[in-house]
Amino acid sequence: MERIIEILRSAKSAAIIPHISADGDAVGSCKAMAEMLRSMGADAAVYLEEPLEQRLSFLDGGMELYNGSDTEHDVCIVLDCGDEGRIGSRMPIVSRAEKVINIDHHRTNTYFGDENYVDADASATGELLVRLFKAMGAELTDKAAEYLYTAICSDTGCFAYSNTSPATMRAAAELMEHAFDHAEIARLLFDCVSINTALMRAELTSRIHSYYGGKLRIVTADEEFAAKYGVEPNDIQGLVDIPRSIEGTEVAVSIKQMEGKIKASLRSNGSADVASAAQELGGGGHTRAAGCTVDAPDLETAESIIVRAFERSLS
Ligand SMILES: [Mn+2]
CATH class of the missing domain: 3.10.310.30 (Diaminopimelate Epimerase; Chain A, domain 1)
Known part of the structure; x- marks a missing residue:
């Protein structure tokens, strides 16, 4: 994690990539990473493979659909993605970056990054990012806390699945100290269908x-x-x-x-x-x-x- 922190601290421009068919954890984690890097003065862009599914439309905004054009970023951060196959058509962004950081919680992760932070015991990539930003000593913005809460809430089925651990609840509790509507996030994710x-x-x-x-x-x-x-x-x-x-x-x-x-x-x-x-x-x-x-x-x-x-x- 130390090396990743060093890279993030010195990053000037970062490309952030969730897995294909991005879910709530992937999107929430990417938006939180972009928000935090920007708060630290770096440029950050999130590239999606496809439009968000309708259910996650409340997370839309501040991200772009990758159109195949050349990108210039010194760092590429791939989040919640177990292997390069799940990067899809965005592989050129990864190849062009000087450093590739892979942060994920899938047991089958292939450690495809130059630096990898993989922990299969974490409930969500969002939970790993809570740990990472804490280790960096970075003060979370309310927006970043909201995105990370969304990520964890999404992958734990609103803290109901077996992947929810005491550490998950502690991370969520810390996030809840920030100003955002956690009940509304749970409703939008799990209790609202057309x-x-x-x-x-x-x-x-x-x-x-x-x-x-x-x-x-x-x-x-x-x-x-x-x-x-x-x-x-x-x-x-x-x-x-x-x-x-x-x-x-x-x-x-x-x-x-x-x-x-x-x-x-x-x-x-x-x-x-x-x-x-x-x-x-x-x-x-x-x-x-x-x-x-x-x-x-x-x-x-x-x-x-x-x-x-x-x-x-x-x-
Ligand atoms: Mn996940």
């Missing part, structure tokens, strides 16, 4: 498939289904929570087909290790939350591949 999304969820619930006596539950959706409800496939983020919240579910999986790719999100409610299953299929993640791209021609085939991946552990 009427179309609510109706879509009702149909998705009726489409859950159960396997191994209900220990594995899978729900699938494609672009056509999303279009029926007027939402972007990218906006069906909480899809996996629909089967996850059903009694008896040990492993919940959502499978989405979009832009010719089939992506699966895997969640464990108990002892099942979904990271190994995801890794077997070419993906990665955490023990209880992982993801992968499934090499299959259609959703049905993808579903049977997933079902087979859990045959040994759940049947």
Whole structure:
């Protein structure tokens, strides 16, 4: 961490990059990093791979969509990103920077940076940034505290998931000393959906498939289904929570087909290790939350591949 602090202190211009399909932790962490670097007198730009999903639109602003043009930054900070594959089309920004800093909490992180601060025990990248700014002796601005709180709240399911530790709560408590509306952040992240999304969820619930006596539950959706409800496939983020919240579910999986790719999100409610299953299929993640791209021609085939991946552990 010392080397990272040195680099951040002397940075003149930083490019900040969240993983592709940026989530609340990735975006909140990037916005907090940009805010803090600017407060220390450096230039900072956040480059997104794609527009934010609708659910996170309250975090929009102060970031740019990368358009492939040349960038000039002495430092590139990649946040919440386990490997270079999740940098996507923004790789040239990383290649052009003199120093690449990788700060992340994914167990499968590949340490692709020149400097790496990776701790898989942290609930969120936001939690690591709280530690980092503290170690720097940098006074958090209220805005930075709000973004970091959003990041941690997002990745812990509002402090409900098993990744929430005493250290997480202490970090959150410190952030709450600042002036921002934490109840509103929780509401925007977890308790506010459009009427179309609510109706879509009702149909998705009726489409859950159960396997191994209900220990594995899978729900699938494609672009056509999303279009029926007027939402972007990218906006069906909480899809996996629909089967996850059903009694008896040990492993919940959502499978989405979009832009010719089939992506699966895997969640464990108990002892099942979904990271190994995801890794077997070419993906990665955490023990209880992982993801992968499934090499299959259609959703049905993808579903049977997933079902087979859990045959040994759940049947
Ligand atoms: Mn994260």
